[in-house]
Amino acid sequence: xxxxxxxxxxxxxxxxxxxxxxxxxxxxxxxxxxxxxxxxxxxxxxxxxxxxxxxxxxxxxxxxxxxxxxxxxxxxxxxxxxxxxxxxxxxxxxxxxxxxxxxxxxxxxxxxxxxxxxxxxxxxxxxxxxxxxxxxxxxxxxxxxxxxxxxxxxxxxxxxxxxxxxxxxxxxxxxxxxxxxxxxxxxxxxxxxxxxxxxxxxxxxxxxxxxxxxxxxxxxxxxxxxxxxxxxxxxxxxxxxxxxxxxxxxxxxxxxxxxxxxxxxxxxxxxxxxxxxxxxxxxxxxxxxxxxxxxxxxxxxxxxxxxxxxxxxxxxxxxxxxxxxxxxxxxxxxxxxxxxxxxxxxxxxxxxxxxxxxxxxxxxxxxxxxxxxxxxxxxxxxxxxxxxxxxxxxxxxxxxxxxxxxxxxxxxxxxx
Numbered sequence: 459x460x461x462x463x464x465x466x467x468x469x470x471x472x473x474x475x476x477x478x479x480x481x482x483x484x485x486x487x488x489x490x491x492x493x494x495x496x497x498x499x500x501x502x503x504x505x506x507x508x509x510x511x512x513x514x515x516x517x518x519x520x521x522x523x524x525x526x527x528x529x530x531x532x533x534x535x536x537x538x539x540x541x542x543x544x545x546x547x548x549x550x551x552x553x554x555x556x557x558x559x560x561x562x563x564x565x566x567x568x569x570x571x572x573x574x575x576x577x578x579x580x581x582x583x584x585x586x587x588x589x590x591x592x593x594x595x596x597x598x599x600x601x602x603x604x605x606x607x608x609x610x611x612x613x614x615x616x617x618x619x620x621x622x623x624x625x626x627x628x629x630x631x632x633x634x635x636x637x638x639x640x641x642x643x644x645x646x647x648x649x650x651x652x653x654x655x656x657x658x659x660x661x662x663x664x665x666x667x668x669x670x671x672x673x674x675x676x677x678x679x680x681x682x683x684x685x686x687x688x689x690x691x692x693x694x695x696x697x698x699x700x701x702x703x704x705x706x707x708x709x710x711x712x713x714x715x716x717x718x719x720x721x722x723x724x725x726x727x728x729x730x731x732x733x734x735x736x737x738x739x740x741x742x743x744x745x746x747x748x749x750x751x752x753x754x755x756x757x758x759x760x761x762x763x764x765x766x767x768x769x770x771x772x773x774x775x776x777x778x779x780x781x782x783x784x785x786x787x788x789x790x791x792x793x794x795x796x797x798x799x800x801x802x803x804x805x806x807x808x809x810x811x812x813x814x815x816x817x818x819x820x821x822x823x824x825x826x827x828x829x830x831x832x833x834x835x836x837x838x839x840x841x842x843x844x845x846x847x848x849x850x851x852x853x854x855x856x857x858x859x860x861x862x863x864x865x866x867x868x869x870x871x872x873x874x
Contacts, residue, residue, distance in 0.1 A: 467517055469524035471507070476533040480506050483534070483541055484703035485554070487712060488674060488696045491688040492781050494721035496713055498587070500555045500696065501538050502703045527561040532571055539575040541706050542585055550713045555587035555617060560594045563605040573612045583613030589640065591619050595630040606634055617674070622662055631669060639666055643677025643697070650682055663690050667729055668736065670766055670773050684719070691725040727847060730774050731840040738833040741805045745822055748812050767806040769799040790842035797839065801832035
């Protein structure tokens with residue numbers, strides 16, 4: 459018997475669906491590996507058409523092929539803003555991320571539309587995130603760059619989607635100030651059975667840390683995935699182990715009733731200790747490099763931007779004055795603040811001395827000795843902090859509930 463096939467979708471079908479309000483968003487939760495708390499949601503478009511729910515894999519290619527992708531995006535932006543406002547009205551204050559294609563970014567008023575809707579609804583750019591793929595950045599079109607710049611100017615954060623699937627992923631991170639990279643679900647799904655994929659994921663997480671970029675793992679479908687990524691130091695999790703994409707009302711119920719996933723800062727603390735040591739190495743390497751190069755080759759501004767000296771905006775600072783405050787009751791946590799600030803201040807002073815004043819090398823060495831002293835003090839305090847945290851984790855081990863089971867065993871690859 460011949461298989462019954464669905465009728466071929468057309469551009470007019472999509473336009474008609476928009477006019478009739480048939481398109482809607484489902485929201486897939488994102489949780490933080492440190493706290494287990496809900497920290498965001500990705501808006502995933504769905505189409506209720508002819509008594510069935512059509513996934514984006516069926517209608518997005520049609521929209522793009524027919525050149526109406528921006529029309530579909532613009533038609534659904536008001537829904538995303540209304541939904542985000544509805545979430546805030548019931549106490550769910552998290553950023554909503556939406557996907558934009560190169561066609562969407564080519565149209566200059568798509569970003570303007572999102573910004574204007576935010577203003578009209580008393581929302582802020584920080585209530586939204588925009589996810590783009592590597593191919594968009596590689597396109598390097600002037601209109602795309604301008605659109606992305608406007609989004610960033612509005613306070614909207616930028617996510618690199620499907621990271622690890624292209625050929626130039628590392629290079630494209632330098633083209634825009636990404637706040638997050640999303641590890642491709644294919645890498646996550648192969649991680650357990652492939653040491654090579656595990657090392658790729660580990661390398662991406664560590665690279666992102668060095669660049670002050672957070673990481674989101676999508677396609678987290680098992681306890682093993684969750685715990686492995688947690689111990690690697692990944693920032694956020696998204697996938698069926700947490701929840702499938704949910705219609706707005708169901709998402710609200712989930713957010714209000716979901717149990718916290720297991721959270722721990724063990725990996726974060728060890729990674730932070732390593733990053734503090736890396737900071738000192740970066741200062742020394744920069745000094746040695748510049749004393750070995752012609753004076754004309756020195757570019758102070760480039761190196762000051764490369765090394766993050768701001769004690770509050772560096773990776774450690776963002777943790778210390780953010781989620782790290784949960785450990786403020788530990789003496790080692792309090793004690794580390796001033797030495798860390800002095801270490802960053804001296805690091806910046808060394809870089810400026812090398813590039814702007816051209817002081818004698820012996821004076822730079824003296825400053826590096828001071829940097830080493832502060833760095834050693836910070837490292838010892840971090841070791842004390844880690845030990846105190848491990849003691850607490852051990853004491854609380856019997857009180858922590860086991861990880862929740864997957865909510866749906868089927869793969870979510872076709873739904874995102």
